[in-house]
Amino acid sequence: MKLTRLRIEQLRQFRAPFEIRDFAPGLNLFSGPNEAGKSTLVAAIRAAFFERHRSGAVDDLRPWGDSAAAPTVELDFELGGQPCRLVKSFLARKRCELRIGTQGLDGAEAEDRLAELLGFQHAGKGASKAEHWGIPGLLWIQQGAAQELREAVGHATDHLRSALEASLGEVAASGGDDLLASVQAQRSELLTEAGGRPRGPYKDALEREAALAATLGGLDAAIAHYRQRVDALASLRRAHAADELEQPWVDCRRRQHEAAERLQAIQAQQDSLAAEGQRAEAAERRAALLRSQLEAWAREDQALAARAAAQAEALAARDAAAAPLAHWQARQEGAARELDAARAALRQARQQHARAQLARDAAAAAARAQACARQLAEAAGAREALLAVQRAAAASAIPAAELKTLRTLERQLAEVHIQRDAAATRLAWVLQADCALRLGEATLSGSGEIRLTAPASLELPGLGRLEIAPGGGSDLATLDARGDELADRRRTLLARLGLPDLAAAEARELEHSRLQQQLAAAQATLQALAPQGVDALGAEHAALQARADELARALADAGGEGAGDGGDKVSAAGPAPTAGDTPPLSVDQAEAAEQAAAHTLAAIQGERHRAQLAAADAASRLDAATRELAAARALCADPVRAARIAQSSAELTDALAERKALGARIEALQQHIAAARPDILQQDVERFRATAEELETQHRVRRDQLMRLEVELQTEGAQGLEERRAECARDHAQAARRAGELRRRAAALDLLLGLLQDKRRALTRRLQAPLQKHLNRYLQLLFPQASLEIDENLTPGPLTRGVESGDFEQLSFGAREQMGVISRLAYADLLAEAGRPTLIILDDALVHSDAERLAQMKRVLFDAATRHQILLFTCHPANWRDLGVAARSIDDLRAGAAQ
The missing domain is CATH 3.40.50.300 (P-loop containing nucleotide triphosphate hydrolases)
Structure with a gap:
């Protein structure tokens, strides 16, 4: 295939x-x-x-x-x-x-x-x-x-066998197939094909023998277990009688109570120690309170002298704060008059500035309207130029995929020509001046070289003719066909593009690229002149012209009305300046003067306010110092205060003496408790209690086991274990004989099948020989001197x-x-x-x-x-x-x- x-x-x-x-x-x-x-x-x-x-x-x-x-x-x-x-x-x-x-x-x-x-x-x-x-x-x-x-060969084994049988004919047939199948079938009744494990009646016989053997073993174990429990029952009875006689848990309970009594006595002393500790802490807290009271009275005596000195300082400070207040009051009145004059000058300067600003705005609006009109005309021209470039670029466009295909075809044609020249037969000649040869319709003379891509005849005058066939053969024909196909495709593509050759296509691509650059430049120019478009630029020009007209009318109105308005406002602020007076201030100068006057007034008001606050604060401190001094003198002169000081001193001495006596008693109790080791006494109580409970539990458990074992042994004694074992032993012997018979039959069939299969394998090896031959051919290339066996499944x-x-x-x-x-x-x-x-x-x-x-x-x-x-x-x-x-x-x- x-x-x-x-x-x-x-x-x-x-x-x-x-x-x-x-x-x-x-x-x-x-x-x-x-x-x-x-x-x-x-x-x-x-x-x-x-x-x-x-x-x-x-x-x-x-x-x-x-x-x-x-x-x-x-x-x-x-x-x-x-x-x-x-x-x-x-x-x-x-x-x-x-x-x-x-x-x-x-x-x-x-x-x-x-x-x-x-x-x-x-x-x-x-x-x-x-x-x-x-x-x-x-x-x-x-x-x-x-x-x-292995799996792939298994799925193809039948087809491979049929191929072998077709190659070897009757060698694949065997008259012993029926016998082999019969033995195989009989063996399969007793043994599995794969592992030779028991199956069918053989397996049932083995399982019955094993089950009866297990039952027999179970009965033997039950009988042995019964006898062991009879011995265990006697041991339990002896141990239970000894516990009943000795009762060891009674002594543990007594020793537990003794240890608990000693522990209670020590716990009473610990309670006394805790009470003494609380009393000592109370005496310490009382002594600390008395010391703090005496220290507070001493601090009151020190505060009396400090209050007298503070009153003298406050009196001097009040006198010093009264003088600056009058000075800042006079300064504030003068600054207020200067601020009123500066505000009047600022109003007059702002009126003059507004008329000048209106004139400048009208002139600027007219200039912007004129500039926008010029830009609008330039944008309209740029848009026309852009449309012209777009039309030219669209006309020169060539699809990139088709240009790529054309270049690929040119390259492939060149490769085909190179391959054809490489595969062609090279004929070179150097002839004498009066000699000439004919190659087909051409005459060869002098010297030269030619490449033959097709069969040709070379005539040798006086000698005969040479038939020259290029060595490429079918490769040259294939290259010629390939070249013709590529040339047809190139002509079709050039005709569709309306171009004579690849150079014209590349020239058009270059022209298209140049026009694309011009298009980008024209788009950039139009974008710079009219970012929002020519229509939007026209709307902007109309708006600017309307604004310029509006400002011109406003300026004309201000020119006729400004004199009367200004005269009224100036007369309200004061007399108008004459030709010999100082020129009027600008708005910035008037605002600066007004801000300076306001700042000066604010600063003076701040200083005056701070002077007022300082004077009021000094008077307040003097009043407070006077009240505090009077209160301190009254507190220190109280006759009850001296008696309380003496009483607190006596109570502090008593509290310290009580704290010392309590400390001695606490130390003695701590030593006595430490010597008694209450932790060890607590462990003794727990140990004797646990021991007594364990002994009592063991006694109860042994009594329950004794009763349960007596009942179980009575029940098992009535089951007839010995009679059941005898019946099971008889059945087991019969099953063992049956299993032995089937075992011998299975071994015989297995042996016979092995002998037949050995003969069959000898025949199969003749079938495998062709496959082995081909496999060895490749195996020697990969593993020299190696050999690979083929099984009966190929x-x-x-x-x-x-x-x-x-x-x-x-x-x-x-x-x-x-x-x-x-x-x-x-x-x-x-x-x-x-x-x-x-x-x-x-x-x-x-x-x-x-x-x-x-x-x-x-x-x-x-x-x-x-x-x-x-x-x-x-x-x-x-x-x-x-x-x-x-x-x-x-x-x-x-x-x-x-x-």
Whole structure:
């Protein structure tokens, strides 16, 4: 089977049509980063063959978010020397069309025909699974599954056997199959096929024997346990009688009460100690209170002298604060008169300033209106220029994608010419002056060189004719066809653009770029002249002109009315200045004079207020000092105060003496209590109580056990354990005899089956020889001098290298991956010899191989590609640079399809 074309559409990330042509008959290497779509292409091929077109379990093929998509796969391939085409659509448009040579099939008939030819089957319901994939499931390796060989071979075993039998004919038949099946069936009645474990009647007999043995053992244990409890009952009776006689818990209770009495006596002394401590604390607090009272009376005597000094200071301060108050009162009256004059001058200056400001505003408004009129005219001209540039830019525009396509076509044509020149035959000649040759219709003379891309005849005068065929062969024809196709595409694109060649297109692009720059400059100019637009600028000009007219009328009105108004206001403030007087003040000067006068008045008022506050404060302090002095003198002269001082002194002496006596008694009590160790006495009480309770509990528990054990033994004595054991021993002996008979029969059948299978394996090895031959071919390229066994299920078994041997599953992950690939190549060789179709797909396989092993696997793949078509998908193209074929980038193919 040789794949020649693949086209997919609306399938996962390939929403737009995507096509790969010109598959090589041998190695085909496709590269791309993760998420480029390599595994999607493999999934498309699998779905085209494995999935029913009417299946509803292929939603994973639908592009994300596109519920109306109809994933479609088209495959062109050769099968048995005949060209075939398979077209299959899923979900929204369900159809299947198959053409084999001139025969056309569709629907389920086409799908069943493909399954029959390729060696797989369809799922009865739902999505196709590994058990349905057969030969393609073995040869089409999914990403990360190269090492999972055993299951894939198991699903393809029937097809492989049929290929072997077709190759070996009657060697695969055996007259002992019926006998082997009969022995196998009889053995299967007694033993399992996998592990040879008992089953059926043999298992039942063993289980019965084991159950009876367990019952017999249980009865023996029960009898022994019964006898042990009889002995335990005697021991309990002796211990219970001793407790009844001695009653050890009574002595513990007595000793507990004695310790508790001693502890109570010590606790009484602790209570006395606490009471004495409280009395000592009360005496201490009373002494501290008396000391604070005596200190307060001493402070009152000191305060009397301080009050007298404070009264003298307050009197002097009152006299000093009265003088400044009169001075600041006179200053305040003069400052108020100056402030009234400054305010009158400010009113006159503001009236004159208002008339001058109105004149300036009218002139400025007229100037702004004129400037806006000029800007409006310039903006209208800029807008016309912008429109002209926009029309020219639109006429010179060329789509960037089409220009890019044109450049790509030019580059590809140049590459084709280079490749054609490289593949052409180079003919160089150096002839004598009187000699000439004819090459086709051309005459060659002198010296020169020419490259031949097509067959030509070279006539040698007097000698004959040379037929020259370029060595490129089909490659030159392919390059010529490719060049013609690219030239047609270029002519079509140039005709659509209305251009003669790429240079004209690039010149138009440059002209368009220049016009775009002019357009940007014109837009910037218009934006600078009219940021809000020409219409908005016209509206602004109308508003400015109206404002200028309004200010002109206001100025004219102020010129006729200002003299009378000003005269009235000046006459109200005072006489108008004459020609010889000082010029009138400006508004700023008048405001500064008014603010200075106000500030001076405020400062003077502040100073006067502070002088008033200082005088009032001094008088208040004098009154307060006088009252405090009188109060202090009255307090110190009270006769009761002296008596209270004497009484407090006597009470302080008594309190200190009482505190000392209480301290001596407290110390004596603390020493006596410490010597008695109340904590140890408390522990003694707890220890004797716990001991007495434990002894009483043990006595009660032993009495309950004694009563319960007597009842249980009476009950068990009536169960007849000895009689039951005798019956169980008889049944166990019968079951053991039956199990022995079945054991001997199972061993005999197992032995006979082993002998028959050995004979069968000898025959199977003859069947395995062709597969072993192909497997050894590849194995020697990877592991020289190694050998790999094939089991009866045609699955790789132990691998032997030198003196070491190990099972396939014990190899490292990378080695299992490599063995999985070469095993599949051997199966492909076996199928090809039997005339079965083969196609090998490797999706990111061998990624766990080191550099040395990968180099060996490249030799293996290159060798296999001489007999099979291999599709290798990888995200590491650098690792396969020396495979012998060029990698085709998925991204480049998608870009070419988009163009």
